[in-house]
Amino acid sequence: MAERDILVIPMTTIPSWAVLERRLFDTVEESWRVFAEKFTEADGRLRFDRGFEGSRDGVDDFYEAFFNWPAFYSLGGSREILDAAKHHWAGVTAQLTEAGMLTDEFENGYDWFHQGESLIFFYALCAADPLDAEFRERARRFAELYTDARGGNYDVESNTIAAPHNGARGLLDGLGPEWLSYPASQEYMRPYGLPLEYLPGISGWSDLEDPAKADAMGDAMQVVLGAGDVPINLASTSLVLNRWLYDGDEPSERWIARYVDGWRARAADNDGLIPDNVSPDGRAGGMHDGRWFGGHYGWTWPHGLLSVEMGALIGAMNAAFVTGDNSYLDLARTPLDTVLEHAITASVDDTPMSIQSGWQDRLGAASAEPALLVPHRFGKDGWFDFGPMPMSMPMWLWWFSREDADRERLDRVIAGSVESAIGFGPFRDKEEAGHERPWLAYLNGENPEYPEAALAGALGQVARRMALIEAEDPDIRTVHIHFWQQVNPVVTEVLTQLVAGAPQVLYNGGIPFAALSYEDADEGRQGLPADVAALVRSIDGECIRLELVNLSMTQTRRVIVRPGRFGERDIVSVTSSGEAGGDYPGPSPAYRSLPGEAVQQTVEIGAAECLIELPPNHRAELTLLTRPSGRRPAFTATGTAG
Template identity: 50%
Template sequence: MTDNLPRVVADVPLGPPPAWAVLQRRLFDALDEAWRAFAARYCEPDGRLTYHGPAASRDGADDFYEAFFNWPTLYRLGGADDLLDAAKHHWEGVTAQLTELGYLVDEFERGYDWFHQGESLLLFYEICAADPRDAAFRERAYRFAELYLPGSPTGNYDPATDTIRAPHNGACGPRYGINEEWSSYHAGLASMRPYGLPLPDVPGVTTWADLEDPDKAARMGAAMRERIGRGDVAVNLAATSLAVNAWLYGHEERFGAWALRYIDAWRRRAEDNGGILPDNVGPSGKVGELHGGRWYGGNYGWLWPHGIYSVGAAAAVAAVNTVLLTGTTDRLDIGRGPLDTVLRHGVRGAVTETEMSIRDRWLAELGEDASRPTLLVPNRHGDAGWFDYQPPQLGLPLWLWQAGGDPADLERIERIRRESGYDWRPVRHFRNKEEAGHEAPWLAYLRGENPGYPEAMLTAALGQVERRMKLIDADRADLGEIHVHHWQRLNPVLTEALLQLTTGTPQVLYNGGLLPTRLAYFDAERRRPGLPPDVAALVDASRPDRAGVELVNLGLTRARRLVVQAGTYAEHAFTAVSATTVSATTVSATTVSATAGPGYPGDPRAYTAPEVVTARREVAVGGPRLEVVLPPGTRVHLDLRMTPHANRAAHNHL
């Protein structure tokens, strides 16, 4: 209900509409066209993707879901009314499809690693956040989380050792071993060659070329089954999002308690390891048990294949989850540790002149600056020490700051900025798998150093939508035989720009993160999440105790009513709001008047409109929501003072 909410009524005439607002509404319109075109091109009537090719032994389920991962996010931001139903339809269609292919049991992954499971669950988590009243998805949220609780018949979790029993796990419990395609880990696996050898101490295998020998390739595969295919690994920390998502519905203690218990077990291991988060734990609960005492070497760990890219992401996901559960920053060390570990070993070098495993990401993100010396941190660690130096991924430290607001987390970002050898302001036109990577120019904008960022970022997003639509139009691939990455490479929905500019939030942590935005919106008339039609929003300040946002109604005939909420889960509270108003207007204690400003729109015989002088008026709030009324052709800037984590986070609706 909105009847009793504090209210701000805009009275400042819009005048010439700001370019960012026009571009933002155009982006909403373009995305609405685009997702419909994608669905018509690649999906069957029941929502599944058109595909009749083979199924891999274990890998691949995530790729089907990833084609739609940000669709419910777009709905939450203000996408089309039928987009949420479409997202559910495709989730259910793909789930049936993957069940038929043998990947799923009872609608959940049979058993695979959490680097990939985290990716596949983004669609599910965002459907839950967008519509917590959907009883079917709530039941699923509970059922999926219960797979990992102590006492679950699956046996995924060992309460005696506080471990998840295998790197591959899911509906059927621990799934020991590795992908069958890797039973002979041979030199022909060209896509894996940039990551080097999975294990450093297999007799007779010291270089990639050694894997050309069938006997040595089989020896490596057998060692991987025995050592990489058993025990707990750090990327399993992403499983805590399942429990937190279930907890957000009704605050059932069993879900929150398990997530904190499991995270605390990994925090203790990091403390015992000199502050470095290890990546593996053996069946008896001992770090390094399967790797000759090494704290590195586990599946998707520090050594192979991605290092900080996988370990740091899972740790950051877990860190954000602890803040949602407790409202405190006491456990953020789980996410800080991996970042500080690699920063201690930072060097300077140019991307173009440094050997690294994921070079294409940085060539796109840095453009011409890829040839300039900059801060590089080691992504991985092996017997010879730290290696695979790359620029720091800003999304990880940014989410720690976003979640907790600790000055030390902001200083970590500032240190990276100071030591970067490139300009943080340019907006480069690329879209990577995570649909992220524009954090640097956005942060420069929030610092007041990049005023043109909103228009540049929205223009880049529109260009990427156009490019993907052209790729879809030109696609002549046999949809029965395509690679399972095909659809995610063509998904034309983009939300990074809208998340940053409308909510003050970075793109979701792609390997299994929930998405607690700084601000959230509801259309008060249609009683659904997101900005109403004609309304655009621009967050120009975003920090734990304050957010600044400009709201405009580009419409000419209809007033729009929206509710602004402090956080996706109403976890924060507004203490007061300062709103712009025409200076001659009187205000009451709780409401800014909608009376038109004196002199505007002026005499029709005049060639120009009179100047509108604005002032600011205070409105007390004292809760997580306020209502904003935008008459046609008006704007208002809100300076929102906030108390972070004043409320218990929860799935909520209007």
Template identity: 50%
Template sequence: MPAHDLGPTDPAVTVPEITASVPTGPPPAWAVLQRRLFDELDGAWRTFRDRYTEPDGRLRFRGTIDDRDGADDFYEAFFNWPALYRLGGADDLLPAVKLHWEAVTRQLTELGLFHHEFERGYDWFHQGEALLMFYGICAADPADQRFRERAIRFAEQYLPQSPTGNYAPRIKAIRAPHNGSDGPRPGLGPQWDDRFGGEQSTMRPYGLPLHDVPGVAEWNDLADEELAVRMGHHMRDRLGRGDTAVNLAVTALVVNAWLYDHDPRLASWVREYVDAWRERSHAAGAMPDNVGLSGTVGEYHDGRWFGGHYGWTWPHGVHSVGAAALVGAISAGIVEGDADRLDLARRPLDQVWEQRRTGLPSDPEATRRPGWAHTLGPGDGPPVNTLPTRLGLDGWFDHQPAQVAYWTWLWWFGMRQEDRARLEALRDHSGYDWTVVHAFRDKEEAGHEPPWLAYLDGVNPDYPEQALRMALAQVAHRTALMAADEKGADGKRTHETGADDGLDLHKWQRLNPVVTEVLTQLTTGAPQTLYNGGLPLARVRYDDLDAARPGLPPDVAALVEHLDANGTTVELVNLGSSRTRRLRLLAGGFGEHLITTVHWNAAGGAYPGDSRDHHLPAGDEVARSAPVQDNTIHLTLPPGRRIRIRLDMRLNARQFAHHTSPTTSRRP
């Protein structure tokens, strides 16, 4: 483990402060659009709140839930609202988000899905999705002791000494795919354990959960009641016990608690659990997805390293295994302060890359086609490179275009040249143009990594403006959908899920008008958070010094123009004409980077000049630089000024930590 500098900045230390002096001139379009997006989002989230939540903050829901599924859908309606606040959303957004989290948690407890404010027991593909809202609140307001206590209590459920019994220290494994506050829950729930019939149409596109159940060779065989019961019992006994790769997402829950006070017990568990999966991966020569209760890979699958619940075979393959491996590897990297465990995340991506082939984006057999087809644009298009996403008894199958976000995160977190080479190979063999910005939004609110990466490489200069225009259109579209939902065709109100729309728990996600992907990319220099349980990381983030809260101050727009292993370039603009804005720039989403030197351009002449001159001043700029040796600088932006700064950095040189917003400014 590398030696770290001290964590949070010592209040007695003088923080470098730089004043922007270069006139903005005609404001750049990206800056105007960015501030407009903040304004539109401020109205949009209020509209959603007013139409789809009760006065106490819970979602309007009049149904019942008879199985283990569904809790994640309630939280996913708000998954990126804390992120918007942390970026610079409205002051009252944070208390609103906390109100919704607490009310929804009570609601889910009443529905029987939660106990002690936590999921009673479900898979971590879905629990990771649900926890994005919670992680965002903790990052946005680490000073809130209620959420700090919750974060620690939730994490301790997975430590070896926990009475829940979720973790088996002898075999270094979580005891069941469904786990939580009730401990390891056997099976997959009554909707699948008792029988898995062919009428479960929502799962039909993914095919059979197990490919070796006697008598069941194809989906239509499940119409036979005896075979449906047989499949359900096999799922209960084989998919419903032991550890599975998606449980690696638990590591983010534990790291979120560790970020408060760096409890060594939490760090030790993350290292132990991640390293156990790394050792299994090394021994198998592949990323396994299942571990039996004896600690043996393939124990319930005739020795095969694939076939576990939410694993390589069913239902999502690399989409679930790759995401969990990334969350686990990054979580270990956070507590260790390095990227040495990224091999865990490389292996599943390399496995599918080695099986790549040329295919057509119109392939009707691809299970995730509704998502990625929008990424490539409408129509059949030219042949594109595809990768297999799943593995069964007959080999690799379900070929689809690569999920670029996973390779992006692999490179972004470690900034290793070998991972950059992987990303470039993916681009070169993709078969489509990485500079094109396609107008789409899925529930993960991601997928625009290719044009953003091209922008960072300097070959897609129009991306900020195009992406922000797209984001504004997304807000307008979601707002229009909410307006259309005001009354159904028969004039009845349809705000309550479970009333007129048949328990459509995904409706809230489809109507959530908050968009943060583009703002996250442009202002913080990070990809959109990994949807299945990632923590909110950033290359840089900001605090409003005058308001003593996180996020960009009003009138201020930010654009990360370039990042590499040695630093970051960012431009900031104050679009206002009367107010000076002061902000703190923190290197890293959790203050983990060390700024060694800051470089910027200052105005070379006097501004605003002589009123008798009718031309806008366009004077020379003078290069400046100053040593820093801290993770923080303060910036003052007078009205109508801009500044472009290059931050020389040592990445991950400081300990990751939750950082509270400064209550007062410290001037040199």
């Protein structure tokens, strides 16, 4: 279709949200350069000279410092930040290889709660520049660690990844390279309680003050928690899906469906609720004397719902995406429904939980108000560890499916929340998420000021990170490995919501889905063109309302709009708003131009994209009707930084 078929509107006033959005792009561009200059070496590695002291932990913390840089590029950031992201990926990879943490550029072996945190950086790089042959080859090689028997991670006969720690060196025994005791002196672990509840003579944390019992716990953890399949391994399906998006590799598609089917069958045998441990021979509960709970990063320890549901949700969405069968989502629906059945109403302040302080920091004074609290964990005494349900989980389920039942569940969680539906909470955690409620209220038409408040808040987040960068000058010999992610000034949550119409990526290994994606038609690259701001105003089933603004006073900008991120949807039609009979800009002696009569025009598209031409100082108000494309989803191979 010709771009002239889409109506545009001259602007007599400039939307404040558009000015703030472009200001945020400019501020992030300035800030990431300061971060890179201060904290990285010429080859891209982080300034750090300590070792990892024999631990398997730490790889994720180095990649996390840059996790959203390629995502920022894909939204409309500069080519320079994509080049920088690749440069730092290479530098950190070399750094970790020298430290003995990687083999052939992939993590030797660790749990997928942490590996997923590492790999969202990699997935975003692949999506941002799918024509980069080196990353394409890495995607294939990494996926084959699981889909190819030679990778040593996946057993076809039992349909398991039969160890919580797995990776480039296959299945690794235990929870670390050396045996460790588990003493009560680990105060930071006390809130999580006992890793194993059924050891003779150990019934409470104080029992671990006895060195012999601490040693017994450590021994048992290496054996019982350090073997067998666990739900967070489902995050490995993203590694395989990432490869599939390049070439539609059929064995990869079959592997995703088969591995997730194995977990679905185990859940079906447990009244629909996913168990958290599977012995190497494929028996659910086989690591815990038949009990469906107790596994590593499982229902009992340490995080319960946070880790079990994360694996179930990522695996379910990935399987549904490659097969087109949304019944896979039941694997993630049942855990949420189950904990909601056991919910209570109480305040966060008066209900001790393992991560209570984090919720208190986030909620502020509202932590004293009664709220819907769900049990996060299950142990020998039943459900426990009550706290607010992380909104990202029911939000992603509804966003992905757009089904009424998933929306009803989300609305129930929202109704029980004490988080404000208005404004933008002044916090930022490492996932750079948590503002789902006010965003959804905006999409519902209940929080019209959200774009301005959220963009202003995001600018404040960058300002605080820059102040921290200026104020803190850590000694590279002693710096904490979480430091760099804590001062990363690149922010993408608000831009992802407003520009792409999606929640922030699932942090423990999610694929970067989007409701809308863009291409600069003149520069031939992903993301919004210079001067252009975008605002997704609503998402209602197959309809998406979008506003585009060209803030340039001299340059016409042309932007290609696509539904989805991977060609999974088509645009059926575009309805645009305009004016008829106006005299913009009018004669020079007049005080102002006269507005025309409001008109609308609907154009049939029937294609994967449409081109919008925005003259200087014009905006477009669009309603896109979309539908599934029927094509195999794939990376959009347009616009590469080389």
